[in-house]
Amino acid sequence: MVSVTIDKQTLEVEAGSTVLQAAQRLGIDIPTFCYLKRLPALASCRMCLVEIEGLRRLQPSCATQVTDGMVVRTNTPQIEETRSSMLDMLLANHPLDCPICDKGGECELQDMVMAYGPRESRFRDNKRVFHSKDIRLSPVIIMNVNRCIQCQRCVRMCEEVVGAVALGTVEKGMDTAVTGFEGSLASCDQCGNCVEVCPVGALMSFPYRYKARPWDLAETDTICPHCGTGCQLTVGTRKGEFMRVRSKWDEGVNGETLCARGRFGLDFVTSQDRIKRPMIRRDGALVPVSWDEAGDYLRRRLSAVEGKAVGGLASPRLSNEVLYQFQKLMRTVFRTNNIDCSTRWSTPFDILGRLAASFFSRAPLEDVIGNDCVLIVGGNVTEENPVTEYLLRDGARRRHTALLMLSARPSRLDVDARAVIRVKPGEEAAGLAAVAAELAAVAAQSLPGDVLADISAKIGRPVPKTGGEGLDRLVAALKEGRSVTVLVSVDLLRLPEARTTLQQLNNLLQVLRVLGKGPAMQFLFDRANQMGAWDMGVLPKALPGLQAVDNDEARAIFARNWRAEIPPEPGMGLDAMLEHCIGGQMGMLYVAGSDPLVAYPDRDFVARALGAADLLVVQDTFFTDTAGLAEVVLPAAGYGEEPGTFTNNEGRVQNLRKFREPAFEARGNLAIFDFVAALLTQALQPSTQGEIFAEITQLLPAYQRLRQEELGANGAFTKAAPTIPASAFFEPPSLPKLADRLMLVTGNGLFHNGYLSERSQILNTIADDPYVEMSRKDAARLGLSGGDQVIVRSTRGELAAKLKVNRGFPRGLVFVPENYRALRLNALMRRGEYPCPVDVQKAHAVFEFPRVVGAEARPEGPS
Secondary structure, eight states: OEEEEETTEEEEEOTTOBHHHHHHHTTOOOOOSSOOTTSOOOOOSOTTEEEETTOSSOEETTTOBOOTTEEEESOOHHHHHHHHHHHHHHHHHSOOOTTTOTTTTSOHHHHHHHHHOOSSOSOOSOOOOSOSSOEEOSSSEEEOGGGOOOOOHHHHIIIIIIOOOOEEEESOGGGOEEEEBTTBOTTOOOOOHHHHHOSSSSEEETTTTTTOOGGGOEEEEEEOSSSTTOOEEEEEEETTEEEEEEOOTTSTTTTTOOOHHHHHGGGGGGOSOBOOSOEEEETTEEEEOOHHHHHHHHHHHHHHTTTSEEEEEEOTTSOHHHHHHHHHIIIIISOOOOEEOOSSOOOOHHHHHHHHHHTBOOSOHHHHTTSSEEEEESSOHHHHOHHHHHHHHHHHHHSOOEEEEEESSOOGGGGGOSEEEEOOTTOHHHHHHHHHHHHHHHHGGGOOHHHHHHHHHTTTSOOOOOOHHHHHHHHHHHHHOSSEEEEEEGGGGGSTTHHHHHHHHHHHHHHHHHTTOOOEEEEEOSSTTHHHHHHTTOBTTEETTTEETTOHHHHHHHHHHHTSOOOOSOOOOHHHHHHHHHTTOEEEEEEESOOHHHHSSOHHHHHHHHHHSSEEEEEESBOOTTGGGOSEEEEBOOTTSSOEEEEOTTSEEEEEOOOSOOOTTOBOHHHHHHHHHHHTTOOOSSOSHHHHHHHHHHHOGGGTTOOGGGOTTTOEEOOOOOOSOOOOOOOOOOOOOOOSSEEEEOOOOSSOOSTTGGGOHHHHHHSOOSEEEEEHHHHHHTTOOTTOEEEEEOSSOEEEEEEEEETTSOTTEEEOOSOOGGGOGGGGOBTTBOSEEEEEEEOOSOOOSSEEESOOOOOOOOO
């Protein structure tokens, strides 16, 4: 620690701290333009100059490290004159168009001039003009170069944080200008972070341009609905109409950053695809009715299916309170544990629950990835959790974290990784087994006899060879690191080998623990509240708190509080429920906020199953493909139309706030559950959001002592609550037998990750058309080039889309994003078969794309 005195106030700070950081700790305001906390100091704007005793010249506080005994002054006549002169120079060429500039009212230059600027300018020359008209850099970003003050925040944010390198500078001195390549942003992520950090109106949001002034907006702090990172964002509305999204620099896991989906993708709330009124099926068609008519009809139909099996499916995009009440409705009113929250995989709760209880670290992501090594298993962080990727890149570049990758698909983080193991889809388990075996050999030298015997009997056996030189580098990094974090993509759960993969992950984590690495684990969920859905017990074998349904003690606690008996037998997951539908054994399937007809990996199977259910009830905001098959459709409030909480990937609980009224005749999800329960002359108590949250904090060990009013801007963390003992070691797997063909995998795209984002008009203007991605070598072998229209064909059907050639892609792999409803990718797939063998060829005939053969027609929308 070193001591520093600033404006006669003394404090001790860590060695290496800057004068600016020390002043901020004392609450002393030093103005800056080029400084940004998450970026290395540039010291170009000269606004933060201070006097340091013993030095003749003023020094930039953002780049000057504190030395012991340093004495600093931040406000002297010389400093005030220097600041005024700097602002005068900036204003010399800055256009005075504040009345029409979108930054008016929240412009840092305006604020600085008011606080520190000259009252009259000494410059009389004509102002420099780069362009007479604004430049449209992309569908969402527009630039006025004349307003730029050369702080370089946008360029550095793009390159060092986002990793996109879409912006740069040309010329020198007073002629320096920020621009994209040839006046466009070809390699841009369209995240708008450059717009957020721009202190003036040089970079602007095109969708928001000229729509409102900041003082016209009613702003609401809430949480992004697009992925599990859980970014804080602020929604601006004007007279109840959605206007824009911005971020706050010192709040949330994301700080000032957002991805394209978070910043520009919330306009889905104004989508015309809303369910306006309740609907029931008459003469084969859905017709709008009143809520009373829908209730009378549903009461009769529920009576008709009484005695048959009942099942429920809820979306992990819904709030904790809605998910908790949904499983409570199913368990206490319909007396069933047939509950699930995923349409894309079957959750192996036994091993997953053990992993969550033993290793899941409910802690800030920034702290967790501050460990010496971070191993990312599966998936593509760049496209699934972009802001998480920003933090990982920062850790690798600034904190020198050893970033390690084990996955089938490449990501942009590969260039920052110390070791990369590229495996074929399904071989992740073998890769993890190989890493665990190598580490176990090191651990064997210092292990107790009983632990060594267990390891030797299981993971000490020969494991499949995979990984090559990357394996050696990865293992070496794990050996050297003092602490290790493992980030697990949920893409692994799509695999038929999901259970085996999680078992090998368990082995690796246990070996790391034995070696004293203190392993932490978090999931990389691509749904906003997947962790909350698991915690709330929207699972066939788990009660809230990830406690097993067949645990008599846990079940008794909930039964006593809910004043209802809970079935002791574990329920069916979605797969088994659909099988029951086809077998004619399912009386009612209740779907809340989910669209299995689009998401389930076998469209033909799920279409037959939903059609065979005696009664299909869909409760949703938008008219989905699944709603088109329903017998009863209930319009529910959407994102921003009811309050609640989300639990993000870190285990952080955050407030989801209401910023608009439910559209048309939609009702809140909790009110609809009360409505359904009342049809069976039962009541759900409590039934309001605040009361339900209080019950959650009372009954779920990980959520105890949380208070909604105390969540604050950054939320609050749930705590580890081991309810399942750590499992023993598992035997290594054998390599799966993959067909000697191209293998189709899927996942999220950068601009789309599900049925919310696809309803955003803005995202649809920046997202690529549906595409097929493959390696350059595979494309050359098939005589294909980037931009060609190609047909992807499986044994179930075919689709046509544009080819995207990726030179970093592994051979033998084909990727098609899952987030384009019109493409109907799941029509190519067969349940239990993933990845899917396909052929790819050039489309010679003229067609309208996207086109799919072998899939049924999309149901008609509501009238």
